[in-house]
Amino acid sequence: MTGTLAPTQPLTAADRCDRCGAQAYVRVVLNSGGELLFCAHHMRKHDDSIRKIASEIQDETSRLQKEPATSADE
Numbered sequence: 001m002t003g004t005l006a007p008t009q010p011l012t013a014a015d016r017c018d019r020c021g022a023q024a025y026v027r028v029v030l031n032s033g034g035e036l037l038f039c040a041h042h043m044r045k046h047d048d049s050i051r052k053i054a055s056e057i058q059d060e061t062s063r064l065q066k067e068p069a070t071s072a073d074e
Helices: 040-053 061-065
Strands: 027-028 037-040 054-059
Touching: 027 040, 037 040, 040 054, 040 061
Parallel strands: none
Antiparallel strands: 027 037, 027 054
């Protein structure tokens, strides 16, 4: 694709934070055209700075809030 951004794909366990290597839950598309991946911690830490240079932010941190499945057997 030339001159257009490819549709963003869901982040997977293989996507790693560019700061620490943890699983990435946020993709930041930069105004310059590059992309950065962040874990939830580093996105929160750098949120203000990142928003100034981002053209798009794909935030999947809500996946961290899901409660684990519980067993029906007690």
